[in-house]
Amino acid sequence: MEFMKLHLPDIISWDSETLTDVYGRMTVTALERGFGRTLGTALRRVMLSSLEGAAPVSVSIKGAEHEFSVLNGVLEDVPDIILNVKSLSVRYDGAETVQLTLKADKPGVYTGESFECPEGVTISNPDQVIAEITEDSGELDISVDIERGKGFVTQDEWYNSGKGREIGTILVDSWFCPVKKVNFEVESARVGDRTDYDCLNIEVTTDGSISPKDAIENSTRILMRHFEMVLGIGLEEPVPETVEVDEEAMEEASVVVDEPTAEDVELADTDLSKRYVKILSAGGIATINQLTVKTADELLELRNFGAASLDVVKELLKAYGRSLAT
Numbered sequence: 496m497e498f499m500k501l502h503l504p505d506i507i508s509w510d511s512e513t514l515t516d517v518y519g520r521m522t523v524t525a526l527e528r529g530f531g532r533t534l535g536t537a538l539r540r541v542m543l544s545s546l547e548g549a550a551p552v553s554v555s556i557k558g559a560e561h562e563f564s565v566l567n568g569v570l571e572d573v574p575d576i577i578l579n580v581k582s583l584s585v586r587y588d589g590a591e592t593v594q595l596t597l598k599a600d601k602p603g604v605y606t607g608e609s610f611e612c613p614e615g616v617t618i619s620n621p622d623q624v625i626a627e628i629t630e631d632s633g634e635l636d637i638s639v640d641i642e643r644g645k646g647f648v649t650q651d652e653w654y655n656s657g658k659g660r661e662i663g664t665i666l667v668d669s670w671f672c673p674v675k676k677v678n679f680e681v682e683s684a685r686v687g688d689r690t691d692y693d694c695l696n697i698e699v700t701t702d703g704s705i706s707p708k709d710a711i712e713n714s715t716r717i718l719m720r721h722f723e724m725v726l727g728i729g730l731e732e733p734v735p736e737t738v739e740v741d742e743e744a745m746e747e748a749s750v751v752v753d754e755p756t757a758e759d760v761e762l763a764d765t766d767l768s769k770r771y772v773k774i775l776s777a778g779g780i781a782t783i784n785q786l787t788v789k790t791a792d793e794l795l796e797l798r799n800f801g802a803a804s805l806d807v808v809k810e811l812l813k814a815y816g817r818s819l820a821t
Contacts, residue, residue, distance in 0.1 A: 501527050502686060509708065517700060519707030524694035525684040531693030535679035538697065541714040548673035548704060549587035549616075549643045552653060554580050554665045557636035562665045568633020571626045573665075576637070579626065581667050583607050584619040584702035585641055595639040602628045605635060616641065619703030644671040673705040727777055727798040759784040760815070767811055774799050775808075783815060790820050 502525060510520040523534065554577055558566055564573045571579070587593060595610040595618075605628070608621035626635055650666040653659055659666035677699055684694035699707035760783045762772050778797040780786050786808065794800055794808065812818050 502692065514707070516706055517703050518698070519711075520696065520698045521707075521711060522694065522696050525686045525692040526695060528691050528693055531681035531695040535681065535695050535697055537718055538711065538714050539677040539679060541717050542674045542677050542699065542710050543672060544646060545717055546672055546674060546705070546710060546713055547643060547645050548671040548702075549585040549641055550669040550671045551580055551583060551585070551639050551667055552592070552642045552648075552669055553640045553659055554667060555638040555663050556665070557634070559665070560663055566633070566635075568628055568630035569626055569635065570629050576626050577665060577667060579624060580637070580639055581670075582620070582623050583639075584623075584673075584704050586617040586619055586704040587615060587641055587643055589615055589643065593641050595641060597625065597635060597637040597639075599628060599635040600633070602631065602633065610639070617704075642669070644669065646671060674699060674701050674710050676700040724798075762786070765811065767807075771804060771807060774804065783812070783817060786819070787812065787817050788820050794819070 504523050504526055506522065506524050508522050510522070513520055523531075526534070556564075556566070556573060556576065558564065559573045562573050562577060566573065566576075569576075585595075593613050593616055595612055595616070597605060597610045599605050599609065605625050606621060607618040607623040607625065609625065610618060612618065625637070628635060648669045648671070650659075650668055653666045653669070658664075677697065679695060679697040682694040682696065683690055684692040686692050697711075699710050701707055701710055705713075762775060762781055762783065765783075774797060775781070775786065778794075778800070780789065791805055794805055795802075809819065
């Protein structure tokens with residue numbers, strides 16, 4: 496496949512034999528020389544820094560007023576319990592803070608599975624050990640606040656934001672990224688007689704709250720959104736949504752057609768202002784037929800396309816006996 500004299504990859508595949516909920520290996524080949532490292536670096540950076548996830552923010556343990564306390568009848572001390580809690584992988588898509596609770600008063604080993612989770616919250620590693628009660632007098636009463644976020648937030652940052660002011664609330668460092676590790680390597684690939692193309696192999700390991708495939712897809716969407724904004728910079732004279740188009744602009748968009756036609760017409764071949772043609776082209780709309788399959792809401796999502804622009808488009812389609820989709 497050729498695009499602007501650049502060879503685009505013909506194979507994008509996952510290794511089905513090793514693919515699991517926490518590990519995946521994807522191959523992209525063949526790429527122009529240098530594009531393997533370019534794609535690998537971009538995807539790795541986004542996956543390790545920009546994906547959202549859920550993580551513990553604070554821990555409250557009955558009988559422990561601070562993180563250096565010791566619990567009677569419990570094998571682990573409070574710092575060890577907190578480290579175990581921080582190792583929990585939590586899947587949660589909500590916006591509000593939720594709380595996990597663990598209550599036990601009998602000897603035994605208690606794991607992530609022992610927590611009571613509110614609706615919509617799942618612990619991806621239920622075998623994670625939290626603490627062990629070794630005596631009949633031992634007791635565990637743990638509450639863990641879970642939030643959704645991005646990146647790494649320290650205890651001090653949580654405290655400065657107003658959290659952890661209550662006695663008995665122990666703040667923890669929160670690592671929200673659901674991706675644990677990303678490795679990639681670039682090998683040589685052959686296309687025809689040439690052997691100087693790139694083959695990108697990228698390995699993704701997650702905490703189980705997101706699959707490797709979803710991690711790659713979400714990272715790609717983040718990059719695409721930024722590239723789309725870069726493409727929008729080239730638009731001339733953007734039309735603010737709050738500004739009405741003047742009468743002259745409306746006249747430019749007016750088209751007189753003797754009879755309606757179902758044949759496709761390039762927008763550039765109509766009397767539509769070049770300004771509107773560029774706005775629509777940036778959104779992947781270049782013809783009348785492509786315009787008619789769009790709804791008004793979809794058009795309003797385009798960059799620099801507002802209510803006044805919508806009126807111009809409707810007038811154009813009306814002249815051709817067409818209308819927007821509903």
